Structure formats: C-alpha cells, structure tokens
Amino acid sequence: MKDSYLPSRVPAHEYVAPPTVRPPAQPRAPHRHAALGRVVLLPVMLLPLVMLAPLLGPGLPRADDGWYHLFRAVELNAAVAEGIWYPRWAADFIQGLGYPIFNFYAPLANYLQLLVHATGLDFVASLKVSLIIAVVAGSLSMFLFARDLLGTNGALPAALTFVYAPVFYMYALSSCGHSGA
Numbered sequence: 116m117k118d119s120y121l122p123s124r125v126p127a128h129e130y131v132a133p134p135t136v137r138p139p140a141q142p143r144a145p146h147r148h149a150a151l152g153r154v155v156l157l158p159v160m161l162l163p164l165v166m167l168a169p170l171l172g173p174g175l176p177r178a179d180d181g182w183y184h185l186f187r188a189v190e191l192n193a194a195v196a197e198g199i200w201y202p203r204w205a206a207d208f209i210q211g212l213g214y215p216i217f218n219f220y221a222p223l224a225n226y227l228q229l230l231v232h233a234t235g236l237d238f239v240a241s242l243k244v245s246l247i248i249a250v251v252a253g254s255l256s257m258f259l260f261a262r263d264l265l266g267t268n269g270a271l272p273a274a275l276t277f278v279y280a281p282v283f284y285m286y287a288l289s290s291c292g293h294s295g296a
Contacts, residue, residue, distance in 0.1 A: 155271050159258045163250050163278045170243045181242070187216060188228045188238055195229065224249070254278045 175181050186208070194202035201217070208214035227248065232241040254274045261273035 155267060156258070159254050159271060159274045160251050162275060163254045166278060167247055167250060170246060175239050175242070184225065185238055185242060187222065188225045188232070188242065191222050191225045192229055192232065250278060
C-alpha cells in the first residue's frame, strides 16, 4: 500500500518533513489602559502602609511569635557567619541544648530579615522592615494576579481587600511568619 501524502520519488523511510515556517511575531499593542495600570500601582504599594503604622513605634510590635522570629534571625545570622547557609540545627535554642527549628520552619522569611540586617539595621528594625516588604509585596502580587483575571479596575479592590481582610490584618501584625507566606 502506497502512502499518498508522500512524494513518489522519496521512499517512506527516508522522508523528512519540510520545516515549518512561523510568521514573524507581531509586537503587542499597548493596552488602552496601560498608563492607568502604572498609576494604580502607587496606591497598591502605599495604602498597605497605613495598616503597618504600629510597626513605626519603638520596640517590637505586639505579636504572638515576634520574639521567636527575632531569635531565629539571630541564630540564622550566627550560622551564616560560620558558613552554614541552610542550617538545620539552632545550637542556642532550648537553653543551649539546641533544637532543629530549621527542619520544621523554612528560613526564607529570616533570610529576607538578614538581607535587611546587612544594611546596618538592628534585628528588631530589620524584622519590621521585612514585614513591611512582605505586606507590600503581597499587595502588589495580588494586584498583578487579579489584573489578569479582572482587569485593572477590579485589581485594585482585590489587592486592597487582600491586605485589609481581617484575617490577613490579624496575622500580618500578630504572627510574623504568616505575612511572609
């Protein structure tokens, strides 16, 4: 049986399909509300800062686990200074006996705090700044996510609802680990 779609002079086992040629990609036209999207980014990044006003006071804000994040950052700083970039054991926890805290709680939020601490801030101030960065990044991420689904007009309320939702508001100021998530 002869394959009718193959040229007659090339045996079937030697046939090579011709390369497909794609048309050149057309540049995307800017969206008619592109300038509006850039203007809306400013309130998306600034309005969450109103919620974070308690962080502007002196000392550590009232938080359920604020001290624990401070201890983890100090312990992670000591481990990184020793050359251990992903520690599993916190030698100074549990009255010097040690504890495998980094096996159970991934230290990504504490790495952000160490980066801020490397600028010269103390650990309490670096915790506050890393919380601010996390909340503003969360608001911006929700805006970008919702813009694809709802457009620019629906993305701003979605981002602000995300930040000012009572559950997020409660966890952002009282449980430092949840704001990084």
